[in-house]
Amino acid sequence: GDGFFCGKNYLRHRMRLTKAEAFRRIQMARMHPRLPDWADAFVAGDVGISQTMLMAQIAANPRIPDELLTARAPELLGDAIRLPYEEFKARALRWESLVDPLGAADELTQSKQRRQAVMVGHDERGWTLSARFDEIGGAEFNNIFAHYTHAEFEADWDEAVRRLGEGNVSPGDLRRTDLQRRADALVAMARAAAACPPDRVRPVPVLSVLMDALTFESIMKQEQVQESRFADVVCRTSDGRELDLTEAAGLAIWAEVRRVVLDGAGHVIDLGRTRRCFTGPAREAALLTAKGCLFPGCPVPPGRCEVDHARSWKQGGGTNQDNGDPLCHRHNILKEQGYRVHRDTNGHWHIHHPDGHEIL
Numbered sequence: 001g002d003g004f005f006c007g008k009n010y011l012r013h014r015m016r017l018t019k020a021e022a023f024r025r026i027q028m029a030r031m032h033p034r035l036p037d038w039a040d041a042f043v044a045g046d047v048g049i050s051q052t053m054l055m056a057q058i059a060a061n062p063r064i065p066d067e068l069l070t071a072r073a074p075e076l077l078g079d080a081i082r083l084p085y086e087e088f089k090a091r092a093l094r095w096e097s098l099v100d101p102l103g104a105a106d107e108l109t110q111s112k113q114r115r116q117a118v119m120v121g122h123d124e125r126g127w128t129l130s131a132r133f134d135e136i137g138g139a140e141f142n143n144i145f146a147h148y149t150h151a152e153f154e155a156d157w158d159e160a161v162r163r164l165g166e167g168n169v170s171p172g173d174l175r176r177t178d179l180q181r182r183a184d185a186l187v188a189m190a191r192a193a194a195a196c197p198p199d200r201v202r203p204v205p206v207l208s209v210l211m212d213a214l215t216f217e218s219i220m221k222q223e224q225v226q227e228s229r230f231a232d233v234v235c236r237t238s239d240g241r242e243l244d245l246t247e248a249a250g251l252a253i254w255a256e257v258r259r260v261v262l263d264g265a266g267h268v269i270d271l272g273r274t275r276r277c278f279t280g281p282a283r284e285a286a287l288l289t290a291k292g293c294l295f296p297g298c299p300v301p302p303g304r305c306e307v308d309h310a311r312s313w314k315q316g317g318g319t320n321q322d323n324g325d326p327l328c329h330r331h332n333i334l335k336e337q338g339y340r341v342h343r344d345t346n347g348h349w350h351i352h353h354p355d356g357h358e359i360l
Helices: 007-015 019-034 036-044 049-059 066-082 085-099 101-113 135-164 178-195 213-220 245-253 280-288 329-337
Strands: 116-121 127-132 209-211 235-237 306-309 324-327 340-343 349-352
Touching (some): 049 085
Antiparallel strands (some): 116 127
16 A cells, blocks of 8 residues: 555664565565464474575475475474574575475586686776686686695794794784785695696696595486485585585596595594504594584684694594594694593584583
């Protein structure tokens, strides 16, 4: 009667919302009658708004049958309540891609079509680089970029040690900021590429992609991966980036493939290396199934973590993957201050405060 032709426009005006925010709230409102348990959990504060908005976006997909959405919603709701947001997001979107393979294929095609790179020179000196990559190309680039960025950090740290002395250096003492090191790392990458003669065989970058055996076998046989397995489907890079199943499996045509065997608790088997430090294959295997620093709430990715002994060397802890805990530097040194890290028989990590309580 007041001339608002849709709920989105009404919300935008009455609540002063952005167009995107109003659209997300409309999606939530439409989902709640279809999934009343989710609505009750949201009202009770048991599930967050980000999880609910993501589920509403999935529920709005017209290619997902109502009966399948209703049947799988309780399991997804349990994941939303129990798991960290990023892990829930990965599972939920994986389920959507299994139920709607055509939609996943369209997104993959669009991702490839949108790749671009632009270099703009500024009148006030300097340049700005803006780029967008497809899934595999971006993951490969990021892996190489991380290597060069780490090399720049090591150079800054060594310089600070020479200037201030061993044990007296903190990140604030480094001569460049993290953003400045990243810019210099890009230049170093370009110089290294230019130094490689065009007629020489270039080194193949190492990009580790982790995929579970059943999914890999189904993709190779061109079979549909069962949507009921969505919680067990693994397809990601070693730093936790989720990948499209078909795109990742296609790498096996030209890339090297190796088998990694895990036990029922998710432990990577011992690679037969018993050394004091976690380096080479021992470090790689310890990081392979990690999604980042183990400390609750820490966003540091696996590639920037240190691998140390959960049970110390002095206490008889071996240098094997079952005893390797990936922690960022700041959280790793907390173990010297009384914090304890251990892995239970189900493969779950636990971190305890020096006073004994578990940090959740």
